[in-house]
Amino acid sequence: MFSISAAAAQKQTVSIGWLRVPPKIYFKAGCLEVAMAEFSKKKRVFIVTDKPLYDLGVSRKVTALLDSMRIQHKTYYHVESDPELGMVLDGLKEVRSFQPDLFIAIGGGSPMDAAKVMRVLYENPEHTFESLAARCADIRKRPAQALLSGSRAELVCVPTTSGTGSDVAPYCVVSDTKTGERVLLADYALTPSMSIVDAQLVMSMPRTLAAHSGLHALAHAVEAHASPLGTDYTRGLSQEAVGLILANLPRSYDAGELAPDAREAMHNAGTLAGMALANTSPGGVCHALAHRVGAAFRLPQGLAHAALITHVIAADRAAAPLYAELARHVGVGGANDADSVQNLNKALEDLKQTVGVPSSLAGVFGSAQRAVYFACIPDIAELAAADVAAAHAA
Structure with a gap:
């Protein structure tokens, strides 16, 4: 959803918006x-x-x-x-x-x-x-x-x-x-x-793919919620998606097709998160970095997003009120915005640990590749800053 200017019947300028999804x-x-x-x-x-x-x-x-x-x-x-x-x-x-x-x-x-x-x-x-x-x-x-x-x-x-x-x-x-x-x-x-x-179609999805794709959806929902182009409509979609993922990804990962309700909830969450991102922006800092890291090291995008999202939340102070709002909506709110953001990040880190995803990119790479990654960080940061997703960050 984007706001645009349009001339009203009396030639006044009004702000309108729309939500665009498949018919x-x-x-x-x-x-x-x-x-x-x-x-x-x-x-x-x-x-x-x-x-x-x-x-x-x-x-x-x-x-x-x-x-x-x-x-x-x-x-x-x-x-x-x-x-x-x-x-x-x-x-x-x-x-x-x-x-x-x-x-x-x-x-x-x-x-x-x-x-x-x-x-x-x-x-x-x-x-x-x-x-x-x-x-x-x-x-x-x-x-x-x-x-x-x-x-x-x-x-x-x-x-x-x-x-x-x-x-x-x-x-x-x-x-x-x-x-x-x-x-x-x-x-x-x-x-x-x-x-x-x-x-x-996803009941037999391998558990690693279930983890990576579920956390990819999580990153979509979180960054859509924090987007300066977000609205009541898109944030509602993000909140529902994050709530579904926190509640269902562990069982979807552990039990697979033996937990069909969890697999179905995760499938719905992926599309809800996609609808939120589709009507805000192509992402934010997490997406910009994940695009560049994924391309440089041939990492699955879900894994790259999963490793980065909590670090972006912690660093993105401008969007802290929106992260705090999300935390409260998914049941991990704290006494104030700072506590709420910290609680949200802890919930996401706990989820990553539960489904076997490293806490950071350093944990994704083996010792030999880690040195190459650290050496590439300045170039990756420069490329990410020019990524179209970064242009839509708060």
Whole structure:
């Protein structure tokens, strides 16, 4: 949600805002089949996923439903954990050859991010990735422009992890190997048409991935709550997400599919946190640092965010009242703001310890790599300061 100026009927200036999310979000375990029934009139579906999910047969749950509706489909499963521009452009060639009227992205943030770029470039052949990136550098400068007016193909996201929030967000990240940059795109045209948050798809998620993705969602929710662009709407989403994560991540991690209610709560929390971040900013200092550390050392983004978030909270004194408000809403408030922030950080550190995540980046790296990391800190800090996420920090 962003505030903009508009002329009132009497030519007075008023402040308005909006909350932008996909037009439809299906949730509850087993909702995939119900949601897919909406596509019975589609003709050609392009599926974007990754090789592990393809090999595990996850995408076949979707293709079987498409087959039952006699809908043609093509699956592109070459997405890697950090989407690379060359891969995205290779997929785009297949998209243009296939001419779909629907995209379905299945997986974590990487397939969803790749599908977003493929879709927008398919709909806008006059754009290159470079011109698209230049246009999508700051979402707040284009509150009403649309890249997809009269679009031919919708985008449906089916998350199979519970942390990126990409299924409801107008953001995506693509790595350009020529420049060595991870390029963040931000435009409402990137917002999916539908998200299908089916918890059955995460019941067998490995416990390490459950921990990392859950703490990734936590970082989204916390930084959205502290954002200067936050509102009553987004902070409510953040508070609910953090409460769900604190209450359910330990059981989701320990018991897995034997605690289906915890797995479902975590899946919902990931999307709630994504909705909050989608309507505030692409993150804050934690996100800026995690982007750069993750790129430099090939760390999973969930792990990088998890290791950093408590240290950012402790250092971010300007946002202390907002962290304290969050602490009170999730039941760890103290006698004053300072106590509340300290209690919140302790709750998050305890949670990290419970799910086997180190307290800091120094703990993430082994002794040999730790020396390299320490030597890189000045460069990482400089790059993080220039990251678009840092521009939205308090």
